Amino acid sequence: MLQSKLFTKTSKQTPKDETSVNASLLMRAGFVDKLTAGVYTYLPLGLRVLNKIKNIIREEMNELGGQEILMPALTPKENWVTTGRWDKIDVMFKLEGAGSKEYALGSTHEEVVTPLVQKFASSYKDLPVAVYQIQDKFRNEPRAKAGLLRGREFSMKDLYSFHGSDEDLDRFYEKSIDSYFKIFKRCSLESYLTFASGGVFSKYSHEFQTLTENGEDHIFVCEKCKVAVNKEIIEEQKECPKCGNKDLVEKKSIEIGNIFKLKSKFTDAFGYKYTDEEGKQQPVVMGCYGIGPSRIMGTIVEIYNDENGMVWPKEVAPFDVHLLSLGEDEKILKETEKIYKKLQAEGVEVLWDDRNITAGNKFADSDLIGIPKRVVVSKKTLEAGSVEVKMRNEKESNLIEIKNL
Amino acid sequence: MLQSKLFTKTSKQTPKDETSVNASLLMRAGFVDKLTAGVYTYLPLGLRVLNKIKNIIREEMNELGGQEILMPALTPKENWVTTGRWDKIDVMFKLEGAGSKEYALGSTHEEVVTPLVQKFASSYKDLPVAVYQIQDKFRNEPRAKAGLLRGREFSMKDLYSFHGSDEDLDRFYEKSIDSYFKIFKRCSLESYLTFASGGVFSKYSHEFQTLTENGEDHIFVCEKCKVAVNKEIIEEQKECPKCGNKDLVEKKSIEIGNIFKLKSKFTDAFGYKYTDEEGKQQPVVMGCYGIGPSRIMGTIVEIYNDENGMVWPKEVAPFDVHLLSLGEDEKILKETEKIYKKLQAEGVEVLWDDRNITAGNKFADSDLIGIPKRVVVSKKTLEAGSVEVKMRNEKESNLIEIKNL
Numbered sequence: 001m002l003q004s005k006l007f008t009k010t011s012k013q014t015p016k017d018e019t020s021v022n023a024s025l026l027m028r029a030g031f032v033d034k035l036t037a038g039v040y041t042y043l044p045l046g047l048r049v050l051n052k053i054k055n056i057i058r059e060e061m062n063e064l065g066g067q068e069i070l071m072p073a074l075t076p077k078e079n080w081v082t083t084g085r086w087d088k089i090d091v092m093f094k095l096e097g098a099g100s101k102e103y104a105l106g107s108t109h110e111e112v113v114t115p116l117v118q119k120f121a122s123s124y125k126d127l128p129v130a131v132y133q134i135q136d137k138f139r140n141e142p143r144a145k146a147g148l149l150r151g152r153e154f155s156m157k158d159l160y161s162f163h164g165s166d167e168d169l170d171r172f173y174e175k176s177i178d179s180y181f182k183i184f185k186r187c188s189l190e191s192y193l194t195f196a197s198g199g200v201f202s203k204y205s206h207e208f209q210t211l212t213e214n215g216e217d218h219i220f221v222c223e224k225c226k227v228a229v230n231k232e233i234i235e236e237q238k239e240c241p242k243c244g245n246k247d248l249v250e251k252k253s254i255e256i257g258n259i260f261k262l263k264s265k266f267t268d269a270f271g272y273k274y275t276d277e278e279g280k281q282q283p284v285v286m287g288c289y290g291i292g293p294s295r296i297m298g299t300i301v302e303i304y305n306d307e308n309g310m311v312w313p314k315e316v317a318p319f320d321v322h323l324l325s326l327g328e329d330e331k332i333l334k335e336t337e338k339i340y341k342k343l344q345a346e347g348v349e350v351l352w353d354d355r356n357i358t359a360g361n362k363f364a365d366s367d368l369i370g371i372p373k374r375v376v377v378s379k380k381t382l383e384a385g386s387v388e389v390k391m392r393n394e395k396e397s398n399l400i401e402i403k404n405l
Numbered sequence: 406m407l408q409s410k411l412f413t414k415t416s417k418q419t420p421k422d423e424t425s426v427n428a429s430l431l432m433r434a435g436f437v438d439k440l441t442a443g444v445y446t447y448l449p450l451g452l453r454v455l456n457k458i459k460n461i462i463r464e465e466m467n468e469l470g471g472q473e474i475l476m477p478a479l480t481p482k483e484n485w486v487t488t489g490r491w492d493k494i495d496v497m498f499k500l501e502g503a504g505s506k507e508y509a510l511g512s513t514h515e516e517v518v519t520p521l522v523q524k525f526a527s528s529y530k531d532l533p534v535a536v537y538q539i540q541d542k543f544r545n546e547p548r549a550k551a552g553l554l555r556g557r558e559f560s561m562k563d564l565y566s567f568h569g570s571d572e573d574l575d576r577f578y579e580k581s582i583d584s585y586f587k588i589f590k591r592c593s594l595e596s597y598l599t600f601a602s603g604g605v606f607s608k609y610s611h612e613f614q615t616l617t618e619n620g621e622d623h624i625f626v627c628e629k630c631k632v633a634v635n636k637e638i639i640e641e642q643k644e645c646p647k648c649g650n651k652d653l654v655e656k657k658s659i660e661i662g663n664i665f666k667l668k669s670k671f672t673d674a675f676g677y678k679y680t681d682e683e684g685k686q687q688p689v690v691m692g693c694y695g696i697g698p699s700r701i702m703g704t705i706v707e708i709y710n711d712e713n714g715m716v717w718p719k720e721v722a723p724f725d726v727h728l729l730s731l732g733e734d735e736k737i738l739k740e741t742e743k744i745y746k747k748l749q750a751e752g753v754e755v756l757w758d759d760r761n762i763t764a765g766n767k768f769a770d771s772d773l774i775g776i777p778k779r780v781v782v783s784k785k786t787l788e789a790g791s792v793e794v795k796m797r798n799e800k801e802s803n804l805i806e807i808k809n810l
Contacts, residue, residue, distance in 0.1 A: 005472075006472070007525050007534045007536060008525050009525050030525075033521055033524070035517060036479075036481040039477045039480075039481075040477065041476045041477060041517065042475040044472045044473060044474060047473055047474060067410075067411070067412055067449045068449060069446060069449060069452060070446065070447040070452050071446045072444045072445065072446060073541065073558060074543060075440065075441075076444075093479075093502060094500070095500040095510075097498060097545045098545050098547045099547075101441075105500075105510075116438055116446060120412050120435075121412060126412070129412045136477075138479060140502045140503050142503045142504075153477045153478060153479045
């Protein structure tokens with residue numbers, strides 16, 4: 001893409017009313033725009049990152065056996081009354097439509113997915129079923145000051161699994177942990193499997209937490225096992241649940257995913273049972289598995305930045321290469337165009353800063369935007385038949401012959 | 406994909422409370438599920454179709470020069486008050502959040518996109534700008550009985566263009582008409598450019614209408630020019646706006662897109678002007694361009710169906726090939742698997758009905774689902790070293806040698 005065609009611009013000013021590192025940098029670089037507290041527009045560069053994260057998640061959910069669907073945000077009151085949550089979820093946005101019909105904006109989708117799967121999977125032959133969606137959720141958060149980490153509208157991948165037995169749920173639940181670790185690894189986020197409070201049916205739920213001083217959560221880490229315990233249950237769970245180690249270290253962190261065994265909590269509410277091999281009615285047990293792509297995006301920015309801007313990990317960067325042509329000399333523009341086309345032909349995603357601005361401004365913008373690899377074409381390098389290549393997270397740059405690009 | 410793994414099932418029964426052909430067929434075939442009036446879940450087969458339509462639109466909007474962004478559905482009251490539309494859009498869902506903050510669910514996005522582009526494009530050098538999104542819209546429709554044709558939550562592509570002069574807007578507007586025709590052609594929908602009422606600033610807006618007896622709209626068609634006049638303006642526009650022909654023929658139709666010159670209606674409201682080459686402040690003029698992917702999907706079903714089910718046009722079909730293996734004979738399953746893998750390796754999208762059910766049920770489901778090409782492997786065809794290939798919209802089938810597949 002030609003940067004001269006991009007309608008967004010960078011800004012040197014930290015946006016007012018924005019205390020979070022992630023939103024400040026993303027807004028300054030023109031990745032997102034804040035419409036109102038906790039509500040952001042994704043601009044072309046930001047949308048590219050968000051879609052890359054969504055696609056990583058999608059690939060791993062398909063690999064796990066999930067079937068993608070798309071549920072609505074507008075959900076009728078009846079479904080929430082059935083499970084008793086209409087008055088229990090305090091962050092739920094409620095609204096009224098034609099004929100005084102009441103709705104909630106989906107803050108989670110158990111109330112939609114359970115009666116949906118119930119329509120199709122009624123026999124042991126139909127189970128297990130795992131369905132997921134990547135869709136916007138709405139939560140009426142009292143405070144929304146953490147940028148993409150806590151939005152009032154935000155993207156979510158929510159997978160729901162349905163099983164004929166606790167053992168089958170357990171098996172799938174363990175497999176999902178592996179999938180989650182793969183996703184975070186691909187997003188360059190180190191994560192700790194963190195034991196958190198369960199519910200009526202389960203002792204624990206599990207969170208995936210990544211360490212950062214900017215995090216809102218507190219976890220107690222077992223360095224040996226690479227697992228952790230959330231502060232909320234540290235009174236009852238004082239030692240590592242895996243090895244019994246009592247020397248847990250308190251750290252600040254961001255929750256980047258959570259998984260939960262719901263057992264028959266929601267299936268019971270909807271009277272959802274299945275017929276087993278002997279023709280008997282049996283309870284269907286359920287698990288739910290969440291990751292917020294926009295929260296992942298915000299977390300990556302919180303962790304991967306320096307004094308000059310963002311430093312995107314390769315797999316989620318808006319482009320692979322930031323190509324900078326310095327000066328308006330025709331020869332430089334022609335050579336840069338050749339390189340631009342050559343890289344694109346090889347499937348490399350290139351943002352070419354072809355704007356008529358100073359070299360200093362190009363470097364500053366490039367530092368802020370944070371594309372991992374930067375290729376600079378200037379009079380000096382051209383005379384040597386080379387370009388300057390620099391990784392965004394390294395101090396040094398190298399001259400590389402153009403033919404070896 | 407293996408059909409045995411698909412969690413949805415077909416149904417022989419027409420769903421109750423569903424009068425539209427599109428929703429009946431889509432629900433019976435397991436493409437969508439109705440959550441409540443005007444609100445649908447897209448199931449795996451339906452989501453594939455919806456995404457193909459979205460991608461066709463995305464490709465053509467990129468080709469037109471549009472930059473993709475993603476705006477929120479949750480929009481603050483202030484923006485609507487600024488343009489005077491807070492109390493004027495009667496289908497707007499309104500809601501209240503923390504701190505008594507009032508929001509509208511976006512039924513359209515001029516109120517978000519105008520101040521957004523205003524932040525970045527302030528000079529003649531920055532114009533024109535064209536941005537678009539593909540996102541869910543919400544409309545509190547009093548009646549929602551037309552399936553995907555009139556939803557309370559539905560997908561929309563909305564592009565907005567910003568220009569420094571009326572002439573530049575006119576040029577872009579004409580180009581957008583070509584893009585729209587390309588989109589509809591790729592979706593196998595014949596469309597008429599239809600003159601409809603303009604607004605304060607423009608004599609006409611334009612709709613794209615496709616003819617069908619199931620349509621809610623009435624248009625008057627000039628067969629010579631392939632343009633039409635919407636019934637709503639036939640009193641003032643009695644002849645073809647292109648050739649003056651007075652023999653216009655009344656037809657029923659579905660509106661599948663509309664484009665509108667907004668001129669400075671919204672930019673004025675937000676005080677959005679640009680600086681021209683002489684340093685003077687000038688009005689920014691705007692156009693908007695809408696297509697609903699879910700409405701396109703519903704329209705295609707209304708037009709492409711027969712007594713046995715849906716007949717998807719190639720480019721939007723959930724799969725390219727429906728592969729049916731008849732019987733549980735091990736040799737048949739093995740040969741079918743080979744064919745399945747061979748087709749997949751060639752990039753063909755295949756749904757293999759590997760279920761242990763009767764041939765009659767497989768054919769009935771295949772007719773209902775409507776994948777354009779059907780390949781049948783049976784004992785009879787295998788003995789001849791061939792498979793039976795049938796196009797969904799043709800009566801006859803052919804035997805084709807497996808090696809020529």
